[in-house]
Amino acid sequence: MAIKIYIDQGHNRGVNAGAEGFGLYEQDVVWQVGMYLADLLNNTPGYEAKVSRPTIDTVLGYNATTSLAARVADATNWGADYFISIHANASTNPSYNGSEVLIYSNLSQSFPLAEAILQQIVAELGTKNNGVNINPRLYVLRRTAMPSLLVELAFITNPQDAEKLRNNQFDFAQAIYDGIRIELG
Ligand SMILES: [Zn+2]
Numbered sequence: 001m002a003i004k005i006y007i008d009q010g011h012n013r014g015v016n017a018g019a020e021g022f023g024l025y026e027q028d029v030v031w032q033v034g035m036y037l038a039d040l041l042n043n044t045p046g047y048e049a050k051v052s053r054p055t056i057d058t059v060l061g062y063n064a065t066t067s068l069a070a071r072v073a074d075a076t077n078w079g080a081d082y083f084i085s086i087h088a089n090a091s092t093n094p095s096y097n098g099s100e101v102l103i104y105s106n107l108s109q110s111f112p113l114a115e116a117i118l119q120q121i122v123a124e125l126g127t128k129n130n131g132v133n134i135n136p137r138l139y140v141l142r143r144t145a146m147p148s149l150l151v152e153l154a155f156i157t158n159p160q161d162a163e164k165l166r167n168n169q170f171d172f173a174q175a176i177y178d179g180i181r182i183e184l185g
Contacts, residue, residue, distance in 0.1 A: 002048040003184055005041055006080035008071045008140060009034035009052055010087040010150075012059040016067035019090030021156035022166070029165050030086040031056045033153065036173030037086075041180070050078050068139040076145065082113065082184075083148035084176070085140045088156040088165055097158040098128030102135045102150040110147035117151060117179030124175040125164055127154050151176065 011018035011027035018026025034051050041049035052060060052071045060074075061067030075083050089100065099121045101114040108114075114132045122129045130152075135141060141148050153172050154161035164172075 006075035007034045008085040022162040026088045040177040085150040089152040098130040100130040100152040104141040110149045114149045116183040120175040120179040
């Protein structure tokens with residue numbers, strides 16, 4: 001049985017759009033990173049990946065809440081073993097930078113996977129390590145029955161991070177992939 005990884009490219013073009021910075025749009029960056037990650041996993045024996053947005057124009061739901069619900073329902077119906085939501089962080093303070101992974105609780109089965117993914121992003125992209133943090137309020141973490149995590153790749157509002165989000169989209173996918181392989185085999 002293959003390990004089934006559901007890759008949620010957070011946000012849409014349109015409703016539930018993400019953050020913006022330096023001409024970059026979160027929904028477009030995370031779409032591409034998710035596609036690269038799905039390709040890497042689907043070319044690995046023992047893994048199967050499904051993305052929430054097969055095309056960059058795929059819109060899930062008709063507002064923020066239904067968009068999140070559609071992603072969780074899709075993963076559940078598919079029988080995902082793990083749910084990985086990909087995002088870019090944003091702040092009104094342009095000095096805020098770095099990578100972070102969010103999980104529902106420190107008892108989550110996804111905790112070691114979250115640590116492995118974060119370590120690989122920091123090692124391979126050179127971003128600041130903002131830690132694995134607990135956030136039980138996030139819909140995609142609290143409404144998923146399978147182990148889930150949310151990756152904040154870097155800050156789209158910080159100039160150095162934004163350059164990485166612009167130029168190193170494959171490298172972010174590779175780092176997440178490497179973290180998955182280190183933890184899950
Ligand atoms: Zn986001």
